[in-house]
Each structure stands twice: as structure tokens, then as C-alpha cells.
Amino acid sequence: GESVGLHLPTLSVQEGDNSIINCAYSNSASDYFIWYKQESGKGPQFIIDIRSNMDKRQGQRVTVLLNKTVKHLSLQIAATQPGDSAVYFCAEKRKGAQKLVFGQGTRLTINP
Amino acid sequence: EAGVAQSPRYKIIEKRQSVAFWCNPISGHATLYWYQQILGQGPKLLIQFQNNGVVDDSQLPKDRFSAERLKGVDSTLKIQPAKLEDSAVYLCASSRGTEAFFGQGTRLTVV
Known part of the structure; x- marks a missing residue:
């Protein structure tokens, strides 16, 4: 069935290194993607988004890359800090729909 | 800008009891979502409102879950009767x- 999935359930990096979190999606009709960060006891917090007509978008210390050919999304976090420790989710919206999956x-x- | 407000923060009930959750969205936001997040999993959409109309409730267990957004602003999600597997975090967006x-x-x- 259609799904938005992640390649790795856990990722451990040294403080100061760059982190790359990957996500695969299967629905070619998806045209909008969002990365969320969820800290313990809190709701998901928006990090960055990208539309399907783009292949790269940069924010403050974060970059999202979209490869529509292989239906792959990645989040790059530069110079990882202890405050970046969290669970990261990718989410998709399908064209014409408001549903966020x-x-x-x-x-x-983050290791010190 | 005030964020999305939810209450209560925590609730413990016995199985077969009923429970209700309340959500006050950000002012002016027409779309309201209720998600269920089981420990260790991603949020799963239960119901989506556009103003006071339901857009998607395909994954809402309608035999026990209900939700309303009568005036197109605040929303309540109710579970009656609750089961053990309903233990989760209920997120409003x-x-x-x-x-x-x-x-x-x-x-x-x-x-």
C-alpha cells in the first residue's frame, strides 16, 4: 500500500558533525513534503518543507533534498547540537488533498 | 501568535470508561486535525475538519470514537468505551x- 517510510529507526552522531535523515515515499501523487521534529513530551514541530517542483530547500542549519526519480527525501542538519536530539518525521500531502500522512x-x- | 491548545495534558481511565479531549486551534485556521500517536510510532490521522465539516474520517473507529467541531473553531474528541489499545498521545493540529x-x-x- 501507499506509505511514507524511513530507512533507519535510530541515528547516533557526534556533536558538531552533520546528520542526514532519510525518508522514502511511495505515492508519486505526493506534491508537498514536511519534516517535523518531536521532542519528548511535545507535539511535532515544523522544521522545513519542500514542494515537488523543487529538489532542494535550505533553512537555518537544515537542508531538505527531494529526489522524485527514486521517491526519496532527506533532511540534513549541519553542525549537530545537543538540542537537535529528537525524533524526526517526514510527512507528505498528496496533490489535491489536505491529509497529512x-x-x-x-x-x-547526539553524542558529546 | 498563540499555538494550538489542548487539554487535559494527561488522563488515566479504566477500560470501558469514557473520555473527552479538547482542542482550541490557532485563530483563523480552518483545517483541524486529530491524530493518534502510539508510543514509538508516527502520528496516525483520525479525523480532519475543514471549518465545521468532516473532510476525512476514514481511520476513525466510529464504533467508539467521535469528534465534533460545531462552530468551526474548538473541537472535542471522545472515546466511549475506551479499550486498553487506545492508550496513546492524542494530538490536535x-x-x-x-x-x-x-x-x-x-x-x-x-x-
């Missing part, structure tokens, strides 16, 4:  | 267009 999440742990 | 903003959620424990 989430993947399972990747837990990012 | 609102949107004016593409980006959805989430509340802190209500953590429900059914014992």
Missing part, C-alpha cells in the same frame, strides 16, 4:  | 494552508 520516525541521538 | 501546527497532545493511559 506521517512516516514512522527516526530517533536522532 | 491546525492549518491555514500547507503547514500544520501541533499542540502538545493529551497522553491517555487506559488501565
Whole structure:
């Protein structure tokens, strides 16, 4: 069935290194993608989004890359800090729909 | 801008009891979502409102779950009767267009 999934459930990186979190999606009709960060005990927090007519978008310390050919999305976090420790979810919206579908999440742990 | 407000933050009930959650979305946001997030999983959409109309409730267990948004602003989600597997965090989110903003959620424990 259609799904938004993540390649790795956990990721551990050294403080100061760059992190890359990956996400695969299967619905070619999806035209909008969002990365959310969820800290313990809190709701998901918007990080960055990208539309399907783009292949890259940059924010503050974060970059999202979209490869529509292989239906792959990635979130790059530069110079990872302890405050980046959280679970990261990718989510998709399908063209013409408001429904936001989430993947399972990747837990990012920062080692000092 | 005030965020999405949810209450209560925590709730513990016995199975077969009923429970209700309340959500106040961000002012002006026409779209309101209720998600269920089981521990270790991503949020799963239960119901989506556009103003006071239901857009999608395909994954709402309608035999026990109900939700309303009578005036197109606040919303309540009810479970009656609750089952053990309903233990989860219930997240409310609102949107004016593409980006959805989430509340802190209500953590429900059914014992």
C-alpha cells in the first residue's frame, strides 16, 4: 500500500558533525513534503518543507533534498547540537488533498 | 501568535470508561486535525475538519470514537468505551494552508 517510510529507526552522531535523515515515499501523487521534529513530551514541530517542483530547500542549519526519480527525501542538519536530539518525521500531502500522512520516525541521538 | 491548545495534558481511565479531549486551534485556521500517536510510532490521522465539516474520517473507529467541531473553531474528541489499545498521545493540529501546527497532545493511559 501507499506509505511514507524511513530507512533507519535510530541515528547516533557526534556533536558538531552533520546528520542526514532519510525518508522514502511511495505515492508519486505526493506534491508537498514536511519534516517535523518531536521532542519528548511535545507535539511535532515544523522544521522545513519542500514542494515537488523543487529538489532542494535550505533553512537555518537544515537542508531538505527531494529526489522524485527514486521517491526519496532527506533532511540534513549541519553542525549537530545537543538540542537537535529528537525524533524526526517526514510527512507528505498528496496533490489535491489536505491529509497529512506521517512516516514512522527516526530517533536522532547526539553524542558529546 | 498563540499555538494550538489542548487539554487535559494527561488522563488515566479504566477500560470501558469514557473520555473527552479538547482542542482550541490557532485563530483563523480552518483545517483541524486529530491524530493518534502510539508510543514509538508516527502520528496516525483520525479525523480532519475543514471549518465545521468532516473532510476525512476514514481511520476513525466510529464504533467508539467521535469528534465534533460545531462552530468551526474548538473541537472535542471522545472515546466511549475506551479499550486498553487506545492508550496513546492524542494530538490536535491546525492549518491555514500547507503547514500544520501541533499542540502538545493529551497522553491517555487506559488501565
